[in-house]
Amino acid sequence: MQPSSYLVFSPSNMSSHLLCLFFFLFTSNAVASALGNESDHLALIKFKDSISSDPFGVLSTWNSSTHFCNWQGVKCGSKHQRVTKLTLDLYNLQGSISPYVGNLSFLRVLSLQLNNFHGHVPQTISRLFRLRALALYSNNLVGEFPIGATNCSKLKTLMLDHNHFSGHIPVEIGFLGNLERLFLVSNNFSGPIPLSMWNLSSLVLLSAAYNNLEGNIPDEIGHLKDLVNISLGVNKMSGKIPHSLYNLSSLSVLTLSFNQLEGSLPSNMFSNLSNLRIIELAGNQFSGPIPTSITTAFGLQEVDFSINNFVGQVPNLGSLRNLSVLDLGTNDFGGNSSINEWEFIKSLINCSKLQEFGFEYNNFVGHLPNFIGNLSTKISQLAFGGNQISEQIPTELGNLVNLISLTMENNHLTESIPTSFGNFQKLQYLDMNSNKFSGEIPAIIGNLSQLSELDLSHNMLNGNIPSAIGNCKRLQSLDFSYNNLSGIIPSQVFEIPSLSILLNISHNSLSGSLPSEIGLLKSIGTLDVSENHLSNKIPEAIGECESLEYLYLQGNSFHGIIPPSLASLKGLQHLDLSQNQLSGTIPQELQNISVLVYFNASFNMLEGEVPMNGVFRNTTELSYHLQLCFFFCFHQFLHSFLEEEDKEKHLYNATNEKVPRVSYQNLYNATNGFSNENLIGSGGYSSVYKAILDSAEEVVAVKVLNLQLKGAHKSFTAECNALRNIRHRNLAKIVTCCSSVDYKGNDFKALVYEYMSNGSLDKWLHPNRESSNKLRTLNLPQRLQVIMGIACALHYLHYECEQPVIHCDLKPSNVLLEDNMDAQVSDFGLARLIPVVDGNSQNQTSTSGIKGTIGYAPPEYGTSSQVSIEGDIYSFGILVLEMLTGKIPTEEMFKDGCSLHNYVRDACPDNILEIVDTTLLSLIGEEIQAPTGVEENNHIENEGHLQSNVENCLFSLFKIGLACSVDSPRERMNMMEVNRELNIIKNNFHA
Known part of the structure; x- marks a missing residue:
């Protein structure tokens, strides 16, 4: 007799024993599967319990009437009915990530992107050894790098970008030997990148821009032979680019802009970078010449070397047939008159896809070559201001018929404006200020029907203002100031309905009357006709310019009374009538302009009493003093501004509590002196800076009004009035405001918003x-x-x-x-x-x-x-x-x-x-x-x-x-x- 613990197989009983064994194995798997199903079901229920808000009702399907494999966002494997994929992107879910998610042991994809998950990533994700993708992009997660993820050795994609993670990237990241794509953008990671990351030989994409990473890029980066995209822009990386990076032949995108990198680039830098399409090195401290090997990088499409210290001659780039963007601005290129430093432009004629080209604020000298007009007609932006370019603009420039923006300010350009500029049918922005242009403004300027901004100020232009300017029906800003223009002001100037930012024709020799058509400028914010030879009366129609905030009429020969219609300008803040021949009294109606902060009527022949009510009563808001002029007594009001506390009293939050104050100094320090490094945007009236307020230790956006522009003061007032009593989840949230003066005594106004x-x-x-x-x-x-x-x-x-x-x-x-x-x-x-x-x-x-x-x-x-x-x-x-x-x-x-x-x-x-x-x-x-x-x-x-x-x-x-x-x-x-x-x-x- 055999012991009962043994199975004896004989020809007679073998089939029955095999059947028993199969039954045993089958039932064991079934039991294990059932237990696993129940574990997954419980984990999902716990995950749902951790959600505090589900505005789209996406989790309403997660109930007992439906098998959990059919719940929205859940996918199971067909064999074991275990959860393999949990995808709940873009549902605005709020809550924390349940630690029970670690029990979904068959999970391959966990994607919770574009929600409002907060708190820490649970350590239990370390159990998900089958996980291939962890996508937590754009939530409110905090804490250090989720160390548990480094135990998921099969991970290929890790997306932690656009959260609030902080601290160092851990050395354990080196355990992710299969990682292909790593996204860390827009967090608060700091410190150096660990050397272990450079051992991730499968890495194809590394995107870690907009953090506080520091230290050098080590030579070990050369181990990543499959790297296609590396983006480390807007960090604090320092030192030189290691030579090993230049051997990454698979590299397609290299973005290192706005760091503290330095040194010169080796001449053979591009020799092995045959697949490079985009290189962005702007905003660093690179020096030396552009590597000559760039001419062999035939696939390059975008090159941005701006805001550095590059010097020397720009190489001929005509071999880069795919080039669409070339930005060389704000460097030290050029300056050697003994060589032909314009040859590089001639070579660009071969770049038929070129759309944006800038070499502004360098040291280029001499005459702009005629062949610039042979560049690609696809060019939409051309910038060469801030150089030492002289002589006449070549007429061939007019061949670039698709230009949208053309800037050549602050050069030494002379002679007349080419008539070929009439070809710029798409031009929206033209800046030629601070040159030595002479002759008349050509009538063909009226052909530029798409123009929104035109600046010809600070030149030597003469003759009349062409009436054809009235054809530019989209102009928002027009500046002809500081020239030698003469004759009358054509009424067509005042018939441009879109003029809303600026009309400045000051400091010329214009004569005659101010046309009554001035009342057609309903939207104009700043009107400056000062320092001319205008005479006769100030037209009553000026009171129809409803949006006027700054009105400068000084230095002319206006006579008669101050028109009472000026009182209709309820948004008027600066009014200068000085150095004219005005008589009579100051209209009592002006005291009804509650925002008036500057009033100057000196050197006229005014008499009578100054209004004593309204804004004139409050000497803390409008200061003035008595002055004698000729043989009449008059009052002059000047150098006045709103006190910060008086201005801020108008701005309240939704609970009617006064918003916290900040000073100019607070904002100046928080933005590093309003530096370009912190500039995140600009608009018609303002520039916006990223800042961290010391008082609140929070990232904010500071909107600084450009008070030199037309509607800036009114824009500030309008925004304060609109925001003081409104609050909604889909409206920009204001933190505070500032109305003060800067370090030079100039008016300063800013609004502080939550940072987006x-x-x-x-x-x-x-x-x-x-x-x-x-x-x-x-x-x-x-x-x-x-x-x-x-x-x-x-x-x-x-x-x-x-x-x-x-x-x-x-x-x-x-x-x-x-x-x-x-x-x-x-x-x-x-x-x-x-x-x-x-x-x-x-x-x-x-x-x-x-x-x-x-x-x-x-x-x-x-x-x-x-x-x-x-x-x-x-x-x-x-x-x-x-x-x-x-x-x-x-x-x-x-x-x-x-x-x-x-x-x-x-x-x-x-x-x-x-x-x-x-x-x-x-x-x-x-x-x-x-x-x-x-x-x-x-x-x-x-x-x-x-x-x-x-x-x-x-x-x-x-x-x-x-x-x-x-x-x-x-x-x-x-x-x-x-x-x-x-x-x-x-x-x-x-x-």
């Missing part, structure tokens, strides 16, 4: 230089989320405020994106409050002519002096169409009756996919997939259903955009209808 690390919507829709970074692209759910956020903000402004607010300048650059990609409407510098009469808000409110931005402002603003809620809706509609098509409403194709609205209308409904933004189309198939390259065998289920959902979503959004942007204000949808339709679209899209 994702920047403006405009930069995501039209990434330009950042196009190489796929993250700078919005997919369809993201665009829908942004549209809904903007719509919610407008609904609040129009219907939920105590006094309805009209934004007046809605456009992509005025929409900021939070870390979770929620939209925040910003820039209320043109906003208007709607008066309430008998408890009802009026449909329209008086304003100052055309408001907003060309292309986004509704057509009725061009003929009416009123703004309306319907105007905001039109701007919203155009913005929606731009988000879907990727086309700016002022593109060249939209002319001669064609507009963005008509372009979309003609394509709907049959051809909508033909007009959808190509970058959006490329992402549509990836909306519910894992990050690229993570699981090659995963396929989208129900592809036909998704395709239908996508097309229906696009068509419905196009319908809203069209319905909001029709010409007739009465026929536009209101924001209540818009929000109702958007909620339906959202629910259907996520169904």
Whole structure:
């Protein structure tokens, strides 16, 4: 008898024993699978319990009526029914990441991007040994680098970017031997990059820009033979670029801009970088010449060497046939008159794809060569200001017919402006100030119908102002000051309806009267006709310039009385009437201008008493003193400004508590003296700087008003008035404000907002230089989320405020994106409050002519002096169409009756996919997939259903955009209808 513990196999009992063994193994696996299923089910339930807010209701499907493998965002393997993928991107979920996620032991993909998860990443993720992709992009996660992730040795993609992680990158990152893509952008990582990272031989992409990383780039970087993209811009890296980096032949993108790197670049730097497409070294301390081997990097498309200390002659780059961007500005190139330093421009004639070319603020001397006109006609931006270029501008420059921006300021250019400039039909920005141009302003200037800014100041131009300037119907800023112009001011100057920033014709020899047509400039902010030979009376019509903030009439021969109509200029802050022949009294009505801070009427023949009420009564806000002039007694008011505490009393937050004060010194220190390093954007009236306030230890955005520009003071006041009593999750959140004086005694005004690390919507829709970074692209759910956020903000402004607010300048650059990609409407510098009469808000409110931005402002603003809620809706509609098509409403194709609205209308409904933004189309198939390259065998289920959902979503959004942007204000949808339709679209899209 055999012991019972042994199995004896004989021909007679072998089959029965095998059957028993199979049954034993099968039931064991089944039990293990059941236990694993229950563990996964419990882990998901615990994950749901850690969510405090689910605004889209995405977790409503997570209930007992459905197997957890069918819950939204959950995917299981077909064999064991274990969770292999948990993807909950872009749902605005709030809460913490449950430590129970570590029990999902079959998990390969964990993607929680674009939500509001906070707290630390749980250490239990170290158990996920099958994990291939961990994507936590754009949340509010904190703490040090999640060390548990370094135990997931099969990880190929790790995305921690756009969070609040801090501390050092741990040496344990070297355990991730299979890591291919590492994203650490926009966190607070500090210290040196550990040497162990340079042993990750599978690494293809390393993106760690916008941190506080420091130290050298070590020679060990050369171990990463497969590296394609390295982005370390905007850090504190120092030292030299190691020579081993130049041997990474697979490298395509090298971005090291705005660090503290130094040294010269070796002449053979590019010899092995045959695949390099983009190199950005701007904002460092590199010196020496550009390596001559750059001429062998045939694949280069974008080269940015600006803001360094490069010297010498620029190599001939004609072999770079794919070059589209070349920025050499702010260096020390040139300066050697003994050689032909212009040959490099001649070589660029071969670069037929060149679009942006800048060599401004260097040491180039001599005559600009004629062959500059043979450069690619695709060039849209050309900048060569701030050099020592002399003699005449070559007429051949007019061959560059697609120029949008042309700047040549601060040179020694002479003779007349070439008539060939009339070819610049697309030119929007022309700056020729501070040269030695002479002769007359050519009439062909009127051919530049797209111009928005024209600066010919500080030259030697003579003759009359050409009446053809009136053809430039899009001009917002015109500066002819400090020339030798003579004759009368043509009335056509005052018939340009778009002039809103500046009209400066001061310091010339203009004569005659100030035309009564001046009253047509409803939107002008700064008007300066000082120091001329103008005479006769100041026209009463000047009181119709409703937006005037700065009016300078001094140094002329005006006589008669000060027109009482000036009292109609309720936003007037500076008024200078000095050195004229004015008589009579100071109008009593001027005391009603509550914002007037500077008044100078010296050296006239005024008499009588100074008004004693209104602003004249408060000597803390307006100072003045008595002065004798000739044989009359008059008062002069000058050098006055609002005290900081008197100004700040007008700005309150939503709880009616006074916002904390900051001084000019606080902001100066927090922005490192308003340095370019901290500059994150600029607009019509202001520049915006990133800063850390000592008082709050928080990152903020400081919007500094450029008080030299037309509407800056009024913009500050308008923004304060609009923001003091409003608060909404989709409106930019103000922290504090400052109204003071700078270290030179000049007026200083700034608003301090919460910092938005994702920047403006405009930069995501039209990434330009950042196009190489796929993250700078919005997919369809993201665009829908942004549209809904903007719509919610407008609904609040129009219907939920105590006094309805009209934004007046809605456009992509005025929409900021939070870390979770929620939209925040910003820039209320043109906003208007709607008066309430008998408890009802009026449909329209008086304003100052055309408001907003060309292309986004509704057509009725061009003929009416009123703004309306319907105007905001039109701007919203155009913005929606731009988000879907990727086309700016002022593109060249939209002319001669064609507009963005008509372009979309003609394509709907049959051809909508033909007009959808190509970058959006490329992402549509990836909306519910894992990050690229993570699981090659995963396929989208129900592809036909998704395709239908996508097309229906696009068509419905196009319908809203069209319905909001029709010409007739009465026929536009209101924001209540818009929000109702958007909620339906959202629910259907996520169904």
